Amino acid sequence: MTMTPAAAADSEPARGRPRADRTRESRSRVLDAAVTCLLRDGYARTSTISIQAEAGVSRGRMLHQFRSKEELLVAAAHHIFAAQLEAPIPGSLTELIAEASGPGERIAVVVDCLWATYQEPSFWAATELWVASRTEPVLAEAIRPAERRLGRAIRERMDDLFGPDLVGRPLYLPIRPVLFTSMRGTALSYAFDARDPRTEPLLEHWKEIARHALLA
Amino acid sequence: MTMTPAAAADSEPARGRPRADRTRESRSRVLDAAVTCLLRDGYARTSTISIQAEAGVSRGRMLHQFRSKEELLVAAAHHIFAAQLEAPIPGSLTELIAEASGPGERIAVVVDCLWATYQEPSFWAATELWVASRTEPVLAEAIRPAERRLGRAIRERMDDLFGPDLVGRPLYLPIRPVLFTSMRGTALSYAFDARDPRTEPLLEHWKEIARHALLA
DNA sequence: CGGGAAACGGTCAGAGGAGACCGCTATTGT
DNA sequence: ACAATAGCGGTCTCCTCTGACCGTTTCCCG
Numbered sequence: 001m002t003m004t005p006a007a008a009a010d011s012e013p014a015r016g017r018p019r020a021d022r023t024r025e026s027r028s029r030v031l032d033a034a035v036t037c038l039l040r041d042g043y044a045r046t047s048t049i050s051i052q053a054e055a056g057v058s059r060g061r062m063l064h065q066f067r068s069k070e071e072l073l074v075a076a077a078h079h080i081f082a083a084q085l086e087a088p089i090p091g092s093l094t095e096l097i098a099e100a101s102g103p104g105e106r107i108a109v110v111v112d113c114l115w116a117t118y119q120e121p122s123f124w125a126a127t128e129l130w131v132a133s134r135t136e137p138v139l140a141e142a143i144r145p146a147e148r149r150l151g152r153a154i155r156e157r158m159d160d161l162f163g164p165d166l167v168g169r170p171l172y173l174p175i176r177p178v179l180f181t182s183m184r185g186t187a188l189s190y191a192f193d194a195r196d197p198r199t200e201p202l203l204e205h206w207k208e209i210a211r212h213a214l215l216a
Numbered sequence: 217m218t219m220t221p222a223a224a225a226d227s228e229p230a231r232g233r234p235r236a237d238r239t240r241e242s243r244s245r246v247l248d249a250a251v252t253c254l255l256r257d258g259y260a261r262t263s264t265i266s267i268q269a270e271a272g273v274s275r276g277r278m279l280h281q282f283r284s285k286e287e288l289l290v291a292a293a294h295h296i297f298a299a300q301l302e303a304p305i306p307g308s309l310t311e312l313i314a315e316a317s318g319p320g321e322r323i324a325v326v327v328d329c330l331w332a333t334y335q336e337p338s339f340w341a342a343t344e345l346w347v348a349s350r351t352e353p354v355l356a357e358a359i360r361p362a363e364r365r366l367g368r369a370i371r372e373r374m375d376d377l378f379g380p381d382l383v384g385r386p387l388y389l390p391i392r393p394v395l396f397t398s399m400r401g402t403a404l405s406y407a408f409d410a411r412d413p414r415t416e417p418l419l420e421h422w423k424e425i426a427r428h429a430l431l432a
Numbered sequence: 433c434g435g436g437a438a439a440c441g442g443t444c445a446g447a448g449g450a451g452a453c454c455g456c457t458a459t460t461g462t
Numbered sequence: 463a464c465a466a467t468a469g470c471g472g473t474c475t476c477c478t479c480t481g482a483c484c485g486t487t488t489c490c491c492g
Binding site: 040041042043044045124127128130131132133134135136139140143144147171173174175177178180181182183184185186188189191192193201202204205206208209212213216 | 256257258259260261340343344346347348349350351352355356357359360363387389390391393394396397398399400401402404405407408409417418420421422424425428429432
């Protein structure tokens with residue numbers, strides 16, 4: 001629903017299809033509200049009522065688009081994953097990488113960049129659904145394929161950032177998923193301890209391990 | 217409450233203090249039931265009623281010991297962390313490590329062992345509370361110090377397993393937390409995709425990275 | 433050995449949430 | 463032009479959960 005082929009730039013309400021537009025707006029409003037609620041209240045305290053209030057829509061309007069809470073949350077999961085896929089292309093970052101004086105510094109820049117993605121609020125929204133999916137089969141079934149696609153995209157993204165030189169190193173293959181999962185595991189601890197992620201001690205360790213493995 | 221100094225081995229109901237014993241039994245029954253419910257139903261669907269039913273106690277009995285759901289879950293968090301601290305001392309594992317023909321094989325055995333701890337059900341119970349604590353300040357305050365203590369214990373445990381030789385290597389310090397967090401991050405993905413953890417592809421990668429970093 | 437409190441068992445009221453339901457309006461295909 | 467219907471606003475009911483609030487039993491301690 002976020003990437004229908006026939007929609008590119010519609011800032012003003014295109015009168016071509018007011019009906020379909022309003023529908024899309026409804027869904028979008030509700031899904032964004034769902035994400036907001038997941039972030040603010042957590043999965044357990046996220047009710048259809050709070051989502052409806054946050055979205056500023058009537059109960060009828062919401063229930064017409066999403067016939068049940070389960071259906072809504074599944075859509076929200078897709079919504080979040082889609083948003084992560086259409087990632088905020090690291091524009092200024094390409095320059096930083098280009099400026100890197102060597103592979104060692106490039107590694108440092110890339111690690112910083114990857115770690116930054118775990119500070120995005122969508123990470124927590126995804127985590128809430130992720131953990132809940134363990135005991136919610138319908139959610140799990142929705143997340144499984146989406147997560148696979150996202151994983152692929154992230155791997156490609158990492159390859160782009162590191163560049164063909166580093167990607168070609170023999171230890172790159174094991175380093176990539178270890179960095180990836182280590183960051184996720186580390187980010188989790190910020191749940192109950194919201195310190196400044198820029199001072200994360202592991203940042204130096206990730207760089208050190210990566211340097212050692214890739215620049216032996 | 218799980219480690220009062222005056223209790224060591226009470227297998228039979230010591231008649232010295234039947235009152236206190238029954239109290240302890242009440243708390244223990246309820247806390248165990250809470251963990252069971254967290255595992256089976258997840259945080260969101262865990263109610264005081266389901267816990268009470270699972271524990272097989274009356275509402276009065278439960279509410280007398282834990283005056284509110286919040287207080288109960290905080291106690292459950294401590295219960296889980298305490299259980300993880302009194303870890304199931306890897307008895308037969310010490311032999312396996314001793315049998316390791318060299319540091320390379322020792323690394324493999326230790327990695328396998330560490331990964332095994334993430335298959336314990338208590339991991340998921342802790343994760344449910346962990347994630348919930350992000351939006352539940354009281355839980356977070358309870359988990360924060362407990363997690364710090366557990367982290368220390370795990371680090372010591374890892375040092376013991378790897379042995380002074382490997383611990384002394386220059387890259388051990390960064391490798392240790394990276395392995396630790398990477399496993400946590402990896403284990404999380406089993407929430408929606410319950411495959412066989414023994415075939416986890418990252419197992420080989422962890423060993424490879426560790427070997428390369430510690431046995432350069 | 434008796435008063436008192438701890439430790440219950442069981443019920444109740446109140447709040448909140450999920451989704452069914454009904455009626456209305458504007459769009460849309462023909 | 464017009465009936466059909468998607469899209470919606472608002473309400474209402476049923477259910478679940480929480481914690482309060484009884485009453486009752488049992489142990490403890492002077």
